[in-house]
Amino acid sequence: WYHDNLTRHAAEALLLSNGQDGSYLLRKSNEREDLYSLSVRGKDSVKHFHVEHTGTSFKFGFNEFYSLRELVMHFANQPLIGSETGTLIVLKHPYPRQVEEPSIYESVRVHTAMQTGRTESDLVPNAPSLGTKEGYLIKQGKIVKNWKTRWFTLHRNELKYFKDQTATEPIRALDLTECSAVQFDYSQERVNCFCLVFPLRTYYLCAKTGIEADEWIKILRWKLSQIRKQLEERNATLSS
Numbered sequence: 001w002y003h004d005n006l007t008r009h010a011a012e013a014l015l016l017s018n019g020q021d022g023s024y025l026l027r028k029s030n031e032r033e034d035l036y037s038l039s040v041r042g043k044d045s046v047k048h049f050h051v052e053h054t055g056t057s058f059k060f061g062f063n064e065f066y067s068l069r070e071l072v073m074h075f076a077n078q079p080l081i082g083s084e085t086g087t088l089i090v091l092k093h094p095y096p097r098q099v100e101e102p103s104i105y106e107s108v109r110v111h112t113a114m115q116t117g118r119t120e121s122d123l124v125p126n127a128p129s130l131g132t133k134e135g136y137l138i139k140q141g142k143i144v145k146n147w148k149t150r151w152f153t154l155h156r157n158e159l160k161y162f163k164d165q166t167a168t169e170p171i172r173a174l175d176l177t178e179c180s181a182v183q184f185d186y187s188q189e190r191v192n193c194f195c196l197v198f199p200l201r202t203y204y205l206c207a208k209t210g211i212e213a214d215e216w217i218k219i220l221r222w223k224l225s226q227i228r229k230q231l232e233e234r235n236a237t238l239s240s
Contacts (some may be wrong), residue, residue, distance in 0.1 A: 001025045001026060001094035001095050001096060001097065002025070002026045002027070002068065002097060003025050003095075003108040004027070004028060005027075005028060006025070006050075007030060008011030008030055008037070008039070008048065011025060011027055011037075011046065011048075012046040013038040014095060015039060015041040015095060016041065016044075016046060019041045019093065019095055020041070020092075021041060021042060021043055021092070022040075022041065022042075022090050022091060022093050023040070023041045023093040023094075023095050024038060024039060024041070024091045024093070024094060024095065024132070025038075025039050025095040026038055026039075026051065027039060027096065028052065029071060030064075031176040034052060034055075035051070035055050036050070036051040036053060037049065037050060038050075038051055039052065040091060042058075049061075051071070054086070058070075058071055060209050060237070064073070065115075072213050086164075106217055106233070111202040117208070126198070133153075133154045133215070133219050134151070134152060134153040134154065135151075135152060135212070136149055136150070136151055136152070136165075136208075137149070137150060137152050137205045137206065137207055137216070138150075138190070138205065138206040138207075139161065139203065139204070139205050140188070140203075140205075142201065142203040147190070148166075150162060150163065150164075150168055150171070151163070151164050151165045151167065152205075153170075154219065154220070154223070155176065157176045157177055157223065157227060158172040158174065158175065158176065159173070159176060159196070159220070160173045160174070161174075163179075169200070170201075173235065174196070174198070176220070176227060177227050178198055178199060179196050179197065179220075179224060180197045180198070180199075181196075181197040181224075182194065182195070182196050182197075182217055182220040183195060183197075183217070184213070184217065185204060188206070190203060190209045191206070192206050192208065192209060192210050192211070192212070192213040193205065193213070194206075194207075194213055194216065195216050196220070
């Protein structure tokens with residue numbers, strides 16, 4: 001959760017858009033070379049607290065730590081600090097530095113599996129953050145070419161669709177490793193449509209707006225590029 005050259009503004013944007021109450025990160029301060037900032041989200045705002053690096057230790061308020069590891073351990077066991085308003089802010093969710101997230105899709109919702117524990121390892125995310133998306137799309141039927149609204153979720157390399165948002169079991173899970181292309185589609189009578197090309201079937205989907213369709217296409221294409229990249233790396237390793 002240490003972000004080296006993150007600006008104050010960028011830290012606030014990250015924590016407000018992707019974090020939650022209690023999310024926090026450490027970054028270099030924009031004010032002085034010997035200062036770090038602990039940025040913490042509390043409800044709908046972000047507070048910044050100075051951490052001074054003396055050269056041999058890190059000073060935070062009345063506390064002094066001789067390594068960043070020691071500072072992490074402290075907040076694992078006593079995860080709260082006081083703000084200037086006198087309220088206590090609880091540190092619950094370290095915001096990871098490495099987030100698997102497409103830069104082309106900035107409004108992506110990032111879900112991170114995190115634990116608040118009592119050791120440094122517990123504070124490290126046990127799974128990488130993944131670019132995910134969910135929402136209603138209108139899907140064309142396979143045999144009867146009618147259109148039905150379905151709830152779609154994108155997680156890792158799977159695109160699932162459900163009867164509605166409350167359904168627990170998906171109607172189908174599409175493996176994106178088998179998808180060859182995602183593109184806008186203008187062959188339908190409807191607008192804001194795009195298609196996913198699979199070996200045995202092409203899926204036609206429509207969004208409510210062009211912006212939403214564009215978002216789905218961008219993140220799906222990013223997923224396909226990641227899959228191809230991993231495949232190329234695997235093939236290169238096998239050939240060597």
